[in-house]
Each structure stands twice: as C-alpha cells, then as structure tokens.
Amino acid sequence: MRIKGYVFTLFFVLGVIQDSVDGRPLLLSLSRPHPDSAADFARWLVSQNSWGVLNTIASDLGGAPFGNVVSYSDGLPNKGSGIPYFYLTTLDPTASNALKDQRSSFTISEYPIGTCGKTDPENPTCAKITLTGKLKLLDGNSDEVEYARTALFSKHPEMKDWPKGHNFQIFKLEIEDIFMINWFGGPKPLTVKEYLHIEMNKVAFVV
Amino acid sequence: MRIKGYVFTLFFVLGVIQDSVDGRPLLLSLSRPHPDSAADFARWLVSQNSWGVLNTIASDLGGAPFGNVVSYSDGLPNKGSGIPYFYLTTLDPTASNALKDQRSSFTISEYPIGTCGKTDPENPTCAKITLTGKLKLLDGNSDEVEYARTALFSKHPEMKDWPKGHNFQIFKLEIEDIFMINWFGGPKPLTVKEYLHIEMNKVAFVV
Numbered sequence: 001m002r003i004k005g006y007v008f009t010l011f012f013v014l015g016v017i018q019d020s021v022d023g024r025p026l027l028l029s030l031s032r033p034h035p036d037s038a039a040d041f042a043r044w045l046v047s048q049n050s051w052g053v054l055n056t057i058a059s060d061l062g063g064a065p066f067g068n069v070v071s072y073s074d075g076l077p078n079k080g081s082g083i084p085y086f087y088l089t090t091l092d093p094t095a096s097n098a099l100k101d102q103r104s105s106f107t108i109s110e111y112p113i114g115t116c117g118k119t120d121p122e123n124p125t126c127a128k129i130t131l132t133g134k135l136k137l138l139d140g141n142s143d144e145v146e147y148a149r150t151a152l153f154s155k156h157p158e159m160k161d162w163p164k165g166h167n168f169q170i171f172k173l174e175i176e177d178i179f180m181i182n183w184f185g186g187p188k189p190l191t192v193k194e195y196l197h198i199e200m201n202k203v204a205f206v207v
Numbered sequence: 208m209r210i211k212g213y214v215f216t217l218f219f220v221l222g223v224i225q226d227s228v229d230g231r232p233l234l235l236s237l238s239r240p241h242p243d244s245a246a247d248f249a250r251w252l253v254s255q256n257s258w259g260v261l262n263t264i265a266s267d268l269g270g271a272p273f274g275n276v277v278s279y280s281d282g283l284p285n286k287g288s289g290i291p292y293f294y295l296t297t298l299d300p301t302a303s304n305a306l307k308d309q310r311s312s313f314t315i316s317e318y319p320i321g322t323c324g325k326t327d328p329e330n331p332t333c334a335k336i337t338l339t340g341k342l343k344l345l346d347g348n349s350d351e352v353e354y355a356r357t358a359l360f361s362k363h364p365e366m367k368d369w370p371k372g373h374n375f376q377i378f379k380l381e382i383e384d385i386f387m388i389n390w391f392g393g394p395k396p397l398t399v400k401e402y403l404h405i406e407m408n409k410v411a412f413v414v
Contacts, residue, residue, distance in 0.1 A: 051328035053260035053314045055272035059239065061339050061384055065262035065272030067314030068386075069335035071328050087329070093386070107260045107274035112319040120365050121278050122294070128276035132268050150285035158327050177268055179275075179300070186298065 005060050030078055038122075040190040042180050043198045045129050047080040052108040054086060054137060056097035068094040072106070073148075073155040082196050084131065084173050085089075085138075085148035087159050089166040095137075098171065104135035106173050110182075127182035127194055133175040134155055145170050237285055239322050242334070245395040249387050251403045252317055252336050256286040257362055259315040261293060261380075263304035263342060275301040279313070280355075280362040289403050291380050292345075292355035294366050296373040302344075305378065311342035313380050317389075334389035340382040352377050408409065 030047070033040040051071045057067035070088065074080035084106050088095035098104060107130045110116055116126035139144040148170045153160045164167055178190045237254065240247040258278045265273035277295065281287035291313050295302035305311060314337045317323055323333035345352040355377045360367045369375055385397045 041290070051318060053262075053274050053316075055260075055262050055274040057270075057272055058312075058339070061312075062310065063264075064310040064339050065264055065274070065312055066339065066386075067260050067262045067272070067274050067312050069314060069316040069328060103269065103271040105265075105268075105272055105274050107276060109258065109260075109276040110256060111276070120363050121276060122363070123365065132265070132271050132273065147296055156327050156329070158330065167400070179273075197390055 035125075035183040035188075038180065038190040039194045039198045041127065041182050041188075042129055042178060042190060042195050043080065043082050043149045045108060045113075045127055045182075045200065046082055046084065046131075046178075047072050047078065049108050049110075051112075052084075052106055054094055055105045055107065056094050056133070057101045057103055058093060058097055059100060060093075066093060066097060067107070068092065069100050070094065071152075071156050071159070073151040075147075075151045076154055079153075081147075082198070083175065085151055086135075086173075087152050087156070087162075087168050088171050089168045091166055094135075095169070096186075097169065098135040102134040102136060104173060105130050107131075124181045124184050127180065128176065129180040131173055131175045132177040132179070133173050135171055135173055138170045138172055140169070144172070148172065169174040210249055218299055228280055242332075242395075243388040245389075245397040246401045246405045247388065248334065248389050248395075249385060249397060249402050250287065250289050252315060252320075252387075252389075253281050253289060253291065253338075254285065255318075255320050256315050257352075258319075259291075259313055261301055261342070262312045262314070263301050264308045264310055265300060265304055266307060267300075273300060273304060274314070275299065277301065278359075278363050278366070280358040282358045283361055287358075288354075288383065289405070292358055293342075293358050293378045293380075294363070295370075295378050296375045301342075302376070302378065305342040306344065309341040309343060311380060312337050312339040314338075331388045331391050334387065335339050336385065336387040338380055338382045339384040339386070340380050342378055342380055345377045345379055347376070349377070355379065 053067040054070045055067045058064050072084040072086050074084050090096045096145050110127035111121040119126045175192050180188050240251050260274040261277045262272050262274045265271050271316050279291040279293050281291050297303045317334035318328040326333045383401050
C-alpha cells in the first residue's frame with residue numbers, strides 16, 4: 001500500500017506538458033490521476049476540459065431530454081472548485097428550459113482532451129462523467145457570481161466580448177449525483193461530498 | 208445564385224485532408240459545407256464525427272435528463288444515412304432508461320473534429336447539432352440491424368471485440384426534431400425530411 005501510495009503521489013504531483021487537441025498552444029496541466037482515485041480523477045477531468053453537453057428537459061419537445069454543447073469553467077486553471085459554471089442566454093433553449101425546470105445533467109468526455117490515445121470514446125478506459133443536479137441562475141450581485149465570471153472569462157476569453165444585448169447570465173449546476181466511468185467494472189462509487197472535498201489548489205503542478 | 212451554386216458545389220465536392228484531433232493518422236474526409244446549406248451541413252457534421260452525448264430520462268434520478276458519452280455511426284465512411292446507430296448494453300443506464308422511456312436526444316459538437324480552429328466551443332460559428340426523437344432497440348434479425356452493425360463496426364473496429372457477456376445491442380435514434388447552430392442568427396431552420404433527403408453517397412470525395 002505504501003508503494004502504491006508513492007506511485008499514486010508521483011502520478012498526481014508530476015505535471016505533464018500536454019499537446020492540446022484543438023490546435024491551441026501547448027498547455028501546462030496536471031497529470032491524469034490513477035483511475036482508482038475516483039474523486040481526484042473526477043476533479044481532474046472536470047478541471048481539464050472546457051466544454052461538454054448540458055442537458056435539460058424540453059417541455060416544447062414533449063418533455064424530451066435536450067442536450068446542448070456549452071463551454072464551462074469550474075475555476076481558475078488548475079484551481080477548480082468542481083462546480084461547473086455556465087454563461088448562457090435565454091435566446092438558447094437550455095437556459096429557458098432550466099428556468100422552467102431545473103432538473104439537469106452535465107456530461108464531459110475525456111476523449112477531446114487527448115489522453116485516451118486511440119481508444120474508442122465509448123471504451124470504459126476513456127473516461128466520462130455525468131454530473132446530475134439542478135441548473136440554477138446565479139444572483140447577479142453575489143460573491144459567487146464574481147468568482148464564476150472570473151473562472152469563465154479566464155478559461156474562455158472571448159466570452160467577455162459576447163453581445164451584451166443577448167443578456168448572457170451565469171448559471172451553476174448544483175450537483176446531486178455523480179456517474180463516472182474511467183476503467184472496466186462499471187461506474188466508480190463517488191459521493192458528491194467526496195468529489196467536492198478534494199482541494200485542487202494543494203496539488204503541485206508544473207510551472 | 209449561379210455563382211453561389213458553383214462556389215457551394217466546389218466547397219461540397221472538394222475533399223480535404225484533415226489532421227484528426229485525436230492523434231490518429233491523417234484522414235481523408237468531405238469538406239465542410241457552407242453554413243447556409245443547413246441539410247448538407249447537418250449531414251456532414253453527423254457523418255464526420257464518431258461520438259456524442261446521448262440523452263435519456265433517468266427515472267431513478269427523479270426524471271432528470273441523463274447525458275452519456277457514446278460512440279455512434281450513421282453509415283459507412285462518407286456514406287452515412289443521417290440516422291445515428293448505437294451499440295449499447297443495459298449494464299449502462301442509457302440503454303435501460305430507453306427501454307422504459309424512449310424520449311431521447313443526441314448531441315454532437317464540431318469542436319472535436321478540429322474544424323473550429325481557435326473558436327470557443329460555445330461560439331455559434333463552431334457548429335453543434337441536437338437530434339431529438341425516440342431511442343429504439345432494433346430487432347436483432349432485421350436488415351436494418353445488419354446495416355447498422357456494419358456501419359458501427361467499420362467506424363469503431365474495437366466494438367466487435369467487446370465482451371459478448373455484456374449483451375450489447377443496437378439502438379437507433381428515430382429523429383423527430385433537429386436543432387442546429389452553425390453560424391450567428393440562431394438555429395438553422397431544418398426539417399427531418401430535408402435532413403434525411405440528402406444523399407451523401409452522391410457526393411464526390413478524395414480517395
């Protein structure tokens with residue numbers, strides 16, 4: 001166990017220089033935690049990605065679940081809180097759906113990060129996570145909305161120039177359930193408390 | 208209009224050698240249609256990608272919309288039918304949800320294809336499509352299931368070696384509504400009939 005612990009620490013502390021998959025410059029980022037460390041792995045996945053599919057209930061489509069591609073941020077780079085924040089306009093169905101029915105989930109794949117190699121995106125060793133909960137509009141004057149705005153604009157610089165007339169507002173997913181597959185053997189047992197408890201900013205990373 | 212038609216034909220007929228974003232070898236693929244050609248664009252996007260987020264209603268999570276990362280295929284490479292087929296096991300919640308409630312949507316982003324450049328994944332010029340409808344289990348002996356199996360296994364070769372004991376079965380999304388954003392100005396008007404009418408296999412591509 002001690003050796004395993006050291007190996008894990010080594011994995012977790014060592015940063016790697018990853019070649020971003022979207023053609024952007026090389027980024028410094030945390031290394032991929034061991035799949036057995038469910039909370040660390042989940043927080044890594046949420047921290048490293050920048051977009052996913054946000055799902056709401058579409059009352060105008062017979063109550064169908066409606067997925068929408070969105071950008072998000074859970075905090076400053078490598079200092080995420082684990083809570084995904086979104087910058088949405090009610091001109092888009094997702095925000096207007098959420099204002100009628102907050103039931104929601106947010107789904108992220110490891111595949112576009114580039115760390116799955118040639119593994120198929122549906123293969124359980126290429127990780128995926130679905131955070132289920134309530135999609136809530138943040139109070140425009142709260143401390144949290146300031147934190148979220150900084151988190152979003154630092155990860156998605158072009159957002160600050162998006163049209164004012166579209167009335168973009170900040171939403172958060174209040175997480176109630178976590179479904180994550182990152183290896184064989186089914187979803188990893190992981191409570192919301194375990195997930196939120198990890199402090200990303202105490203983890204060393206390459207600078 | 209004639210010039211526009213020629214330009215469009217040129218765009219549509221010319222194949223480009225794209226650098227795949229996932230580290231795989233260079234692939235030959237159809238070029239990106241003009242955003243105004245909604246049906247062509249939608250079929251291109253569905254044909255070019257290989258994975259997305261499949262949404263169902265999770266009765267065990269209070270009826271929340273549950274998005275799950277899955278692989279798919281709509282046909283042989285560059286000869287897609289526009290209908291997404293999936294290879295799912297009821298060990299995973301998506302298939303078991305669908306067997307209780309067929310309401311579903313499937314969401315694909317252009318971002319991981321690599322043709323959005325440095326544009327943010329939520330920017331409307333980086334295309335996204337959500338196909339809403341019913342997620343149906345195919346009859347194991349039908350002609351369609353043979354077509355779908357070939358489509359899936361040719362695009363996702365490792366699927367044929369997935370564990371027999373997991374009882375993977377083929378599902379299809381019967382499309383009822385299409386939501387696609389691929390430029391400014393909101394979702395492109397596009398009916399299911401228009402979408403399915405395009406014949407991909409009459410389009411020339413680089414060989």
